[in-house]
Amino acid sequence: MNASATTRKRSIDAQAQPPRLFGSLSRWIVLCLALLAVVIFFSVATEDWLTIVNYTLIAAIASLGLNVLSGYTGQVSLGMAFFMAIGAYTAALLGGTPPTSPLDPLGFGLSFFIWLPAAGIVAALLGALIGPTALRLKGFYLGIVTLSLVFIGNYIFINARGLTGGPQGRTFPVPAIGAFSFDQQNTIFGITLTSGQQFFLLILPILALSALFVGNVMRSRAGRAFKAVRDNEVGATIMGVNLFEAKMGAFILSSFLAGISGALFASYSRYVIPNYWSLALSIQFVAAIIVGGIASVWGSILGAAFVFGLPLVIDQFSLLPTGSSSGGLNSGDLNAFIYGFLIIVFLLFEPGGVLGIVRRSQALVRKLNIHGGEGGEPAEITDLPSIAGARSDVGDSSVTKGEEA
Amino acid sequence: MAYFVQLVFAGVALGCIYALIGLGFTIIFKASEVINFAQGELLLVGAYIVSAGVFEWHLAFFLALLLGILVTVFIGLLFERLVLRRMIGRPVFSVLMITIGLGIVLHTLVIAKWGSNPIPAATPFEFTSGFNIGGVHFGANELWTIIVTVLVCAALFYFFRFTKYGLAMRATAIDQEAALSIGINIRTVYALAWGISAAIATIGGVFLSINAIAIDPTLGNIALLAFPAIILGGIDSVSGAVVGGIIIGLAQVVTAGYESHFANILGAGFHEITPYLIMILILLIRPYGLFGTRKVERI
Numbered sequence: 001m002n003a004s005a006t007t008r009k010r011s012i013d014a015q016a017q018p019p020r021l022f023g024s025l026s027r028w029i030v031l032c033l034a035l036l037a038v039v040i041f042f043s044v045a046t047e048d049w050l051t052i053v054n055y056t057l058i059a060a061i062a063s064l065g066l067n068v069l070s071g072y073t074g075q076v077s078l079g080m081a082f083f084m085a086i087g088a089y090t091a092a093l094l095g096g097t098p099p100t101s102p103l104d105p106l107g108f109g110l111s112f113f114i115w116l117p118a119a120g121i122v123a124a125l126l127g128a129l130i131g132p133t134a135l136r137l138k139g140f141y142l143g144i145v146t147l148s149l150v151f152i153g154n155y156i157f158i159n160a161r162g163l164t165g166g167p168q169g170r171t172f173p174v175p176a177i178g179a180f181s182f183d184q185q186n187t188i189f190g191i192t193l194t195s196g197q198q199f200f201l202l203i204l205p206i207l208a209l210s211a212l213f214v215g216n217v218m219r220s221r222a223g224r225a226f227k228a229v230r231d232n233e234v235g236a237t238i239m240g241v242n243l244f245e246a247k248m249g250a251f252i253l254s255s256f257l258a259g260i261s262g263a264l265f266a267s268y269s270r271y272v273i274p275n276y277w278s279l280a281l282s283i284q285f286v287a288a289i290i291v292g293g294i295a296s297v298w299g300s301i302l303g304a305a306f307v308f309g310l311p312l313v314i315d316q317f318s319l320l321p322t323g324s325s326s327g328g329l330n331s332g333d334l335n336a337f338i339y340g341f342l343i344i345v346f347l348l349f350e351p352g353g354v355l356g357i358v359r360r361s362q363a364l365v366r367k368l369n370i371h372g373g374e375g376g377e378p379a380e381i382t383d384l385p386s387i388a389g390a391r392s393d394v395g396d397s398s399v400t401k402g403e404e405a
Numbered sequence: 406m407a408y409f410v411q412l413v414f415a416g417v418a419l420g421c422i423y424a425l426i427g428l429g430f431t432i433i434f435k436a437s438e439v440i441n442f443a444q445g446e447l448l449l450v451g452a453y454i455v456s457a458g459v460f461e462w463h464l465a466f467f468l469a470l471l472l473g474i475l476v477t478v479f480i481g482l483l484f485e486r487l488v489l490r491r492m493i494g495r496p497v498f499s500v501l502m503i504t505i506g507l508g509i510v511l512h513t514l515v516i517a518k519w520g521s522n523p524i525p526a527a528t529p530f531e532f533t534s535g536f537n538i539g540g541v542h543f544g545a546n547e548l549w550t551i552i553v554t555v556l557v558c559a560a561l562f563y564f565f566r567f568t569k570y571g572l573a574m575r576a577t578a579i580d581q582e583a584a585l586s587i588g589i590n591i592r593t594v595y596a597l598a599w600g601i602s603a604a605i606a607t608i609g610g611v612f613l614s615i616n617a618i619a620i621d622p623t624l625g626n627i628a629l630l631a632f633p634a635i636i637l638g639g640i641d642s643v644s645g646a647v648v649g650g651i652i653i654g655l656a657q658v659v660t661a662g663y664e665s666h667f668a669n670i671l672g673a674g675f676h677e678i679t680p681y682l683i684m685i686l687i688l689l690i691r692p693y694g695l696f697g698t699r700k701v702e703r704i
Contacts, residue, residue, distance in 0.1 A: 076498050137688060139497040140440040144632045145688065148681035151629075159672030279626070283505060290502055333513050340509025347503045348491055 050196030065257030074230030079146030087259025095173030123259025169273030293355030420654020436598035445628030451607030481603030639697020
């Protein structure tokens with residue numbers, strides 16, 4: 001417990017810095033290397049690999065959203081699938097092709113620049129509508145209510161044929177800029193881009209922007225309020241945090257990201273049935289943030305890669321023997337088993353997820369360096385007299401007691 | 406009229422199943438303030454073992470039932486001992502998520518062993534047996550569900566009221582530290598709670614599978630309908646779980662029976678969400694449920 005408390009404290013200190021775009025020189029180097037890796041991947045990857053990566057990036061946007069609500073603000077939510085569906089159907093309604101026969105689902109055929117932002121905004125608005133009721137509830141109550149949202153949503157989606165196409169599902173619009181449609185091969189500046197490459201070029205910047213935004217929000221006053229609410233509601237209120245505002249802010253931001261992710265997912269899949277937006281999907285996001293790293297931007301992305309990307313990779317290499325009808329796991333089930341098991345292991349031994357392990361090993365390396373007389377970056381050693389200091393004095397048990405009171 | 410009576414009868418029977426499942430949630434919650442999201446998957450494992458015991462391993466039904474109960478109780482105790490005991494004092498979020506983790510593991514284990522296709526449900530009686538009174542069919546399945554629920558409730562009542570360990574569990578539920586200070590072994594209480602609720606889950610699972618005639622891995626999702634039941638009854642009330650379960654079961658079956666008359670407004674499958682709608686309503690007007698303890702919280 002002690003070690004993880006130190007890591008957490010350190011990370012909060014690091015987050016208490018002013019908003020930044022890219023930061024220090026070492027960050028620039030890392031960024032350049034990452035950019036280089038992206039470019040290399042982009043030019044050598046096959047269409048199959050692009051598909052895997054694109055789906056992972058889309059899932060990462062929603063994982064980021066859930067991490068805002070659950071990881072940073074401590075509110076349990078099993079409703080991600082519902083808000084993703086709202087985003088997807090908003091996109092379908094605004095951007096879908098206008099119906100040619102009365103049985104076709106509706107669509108207004110609007111531009112991509114309208115339906116993508118609208119998907120996020122409508123999901124956020126719905127979050128703002130549901131939030132005041134749901135957020136009065138704490139802990140598992142909120143979990144159960146968001147869970148019921150998924151079921152109620154499924155009922156509505158299956159019955160609202162005009163919007164969703166009913167149980168058989170419907171097609172979703174493809175991003176298109178003029179005659180430049182993302183589902184076809186296009187040539188731009190003499191470079192021929194496949195559909196997967198175009199989507200990659202669309203989704204990666206959206207994820208990067210979302211990640212940058214969430215990261216910076218968490219370094220701001222609002223972000224610190226979120227974390228204060230998570231750690232101790234009574235304490236946060238005494239320090240002047242408006243509980244309702246903080247929770248609503250997190251809920252709306254998370255719904256927005258879920259909406260965007262849902263719209264992108266549906267658009268990239270082209271065809272989705274209402275049953276796709278299930279409780280199992282919501283639980284996958286919960287698994288993603290726990291395995292990747294709670295309250296961490298990179299953790300959300302790592303977790304999404306693990307939970308959503310890995311089964312696709314397993315399929316890609318056909319690592320599994322083909323299952324028979326009775327018994328046998330498909331890649332999704334095998335992966336579910338692994339992440340179910342990892343949820344238990346991580347929550348028991350490393351609540352920080354994969355990223356917690358990384359941080360811990362970094363701290364170890366730094367300690368060794370200090371002993372060797374090298375010294376780390378000065379900013380990392382200074383102990384800011386912030387909330388973090390007060391928090392680590394209060395033991396973990398008393399924090400939870402406060403939550404239960 | 407006969408139709409309505411038939412629906413009420415079926416509703417009470419379904420409600421009894423929810424009550425059994427809800428009791429499992431409530432007993433664990435009272436003992437340790439944990440909501441066990443894996444309850445549905447424990448039920449699933451129990452139901453599959455009973456069914457496989459009868460059809461695959463050719464055991465007698467009651468032997469299979471005993472085996473199912475033993476296995477789920479073992480899983481429950483193991484999880485409590487190895488995992489949850491280390492989680493004491495951790496945030497509600499973590500504890501809740503770790504039970505979801507257990508649920509995922511159990512779910513995939515069931516799929517790995519038996520696949521995703523439905524397998525027949527084991528039953529000690531004929532699915533169609535029963536008798537008719539005035540045009541109402543009293544099926545053996547429903548009757549047995551009600552009888553067993555009454556028996557389980559009576560046994561629990563006796564246990565909580567008249568036995569040493571039952572008393573210890575009630576004392577722990579009221580005040581854990583005080584119970585500890587007068588020499589109650591809290592660990593035994595936790596283990597008992599998990600054991601009892603795992604056993605009840607298996608019984609509920611068997612009735613649920615008989616009710617559905619066949620079982621597939623989505624059976625665990627039906628157990629989620631016990632959430633509305635326990636919230637309606639009050640999450641920390643044992644009798645509330647039973648009353649809430651019956652109300653939810655009734656509401657669901659009666660809606661299912663009449664929703665076809667309003668198909669143009671309600672569409673299909675409205676009865677699947679009535680429990681959740683009732684739950685949201687009750688949370689809005691009476692968040693602590695019908696019989697729950699009212700928690701006063703002011704800042």
